[in-house]
Amino acid sequence: MSQPPYPPHQQPGYQQHPQQYTPQQQYGQQQYRQQQPYQQHAYPPPAPAPKRRRRVWPWVLLAVVMVPIIGFVGCTALLAGGVAAVDEARKGGTVALGDTFTYQSGLALNVAIPKPYRPDNQFELQRDEVGYETTVTITNGTDKPVGAALITKNATLNGQPAPELFGDGTLATQDIAPGQSLALPFRFKTADGARGPLQIAVTDTFNEPVFFNGNIG
Missing domain, CATH: 2.60.40.1240 (Immunoglobulin-like)
Structure with missing residues (x-):
């Protein structure tokens, strides 16, 4: 009895070659990839940046330095004014x-x-x-x-x-x-x-x- 013919891919000596696409077919595949809908992933919102704390010590240092100076200048002015008044009275x-x-x-x-x-x-x-x-x-x-x-x-x-x-x-x-x-x-x-x-x-x-x-x- 004669055997039924084998499918092409089962015939003896058949070698499967990688499929080759024409330029038109390759262009079509690229269009297909581009047309695929973009799946946007949901990411958690970025954490707010920490508030920058103002440095207080420069102002404290300035106050410590300036208060005595201002007091000295004021006392000197008052003393000078008092001395001038006394000198004028004694003149x-x-x-x-x-x-x-x-x-x-x-x-x-x-x-x-x-x-x-x-x-x-x-x-x-x-x-x-x-x-x-x-x-x-x-x-x-x-x-x-x-x-x-x-x-x-x-x-x-x-x-x-x-x-x-x-x-x-x-x-x-x-x-x-x-x-x-x-x-x-x-x-x-x-x-x-x-x-x-x-x-x-x-x-x-x-x-x-x-x-x-x-x-x-």
Whole structure:
């Protein structure tokens, strides 16, 4: 009996060759792949970025450094202002003999024009010396008592010291009440025949001196 024919792939000596596609078939396969729907995978949403914490220590350090500086500057300004006010209140000046100078505190000083003076004690002056006398008037325009003993006086003639002559009434220890005045004699001596600019300085306590200027001769 004759055997039925084998299918081509079962026939003896059959070798299966890899399938080859024409360019048209390859193009069709590429279209097919491109047309396949894209399957989007569901991913969890990204976690929010952590908030950046602000650095606090630079501000703390700045405050630690700046607060003392600002305080020092403020205290210095207040101190300077206070010192300036005190200096202005203590400020003296220069006026002519016979005029009145008034401090900011209200204390007023006046020195009259000097006149020749001859002391009762002949030994107070040498043969080549002459004496002069003036009146220093202290008017208390402040709200506190003023001690007359704290008022100092000195004189110069032609740039040379004119020594003070001490006698009755020249050393006063009275307290001058507010609104009251006290007149004190001030005596000094110079060389006989000396002429030129005369300056009498009067100072109250810790205030600056007041210079009263004039001439002799």
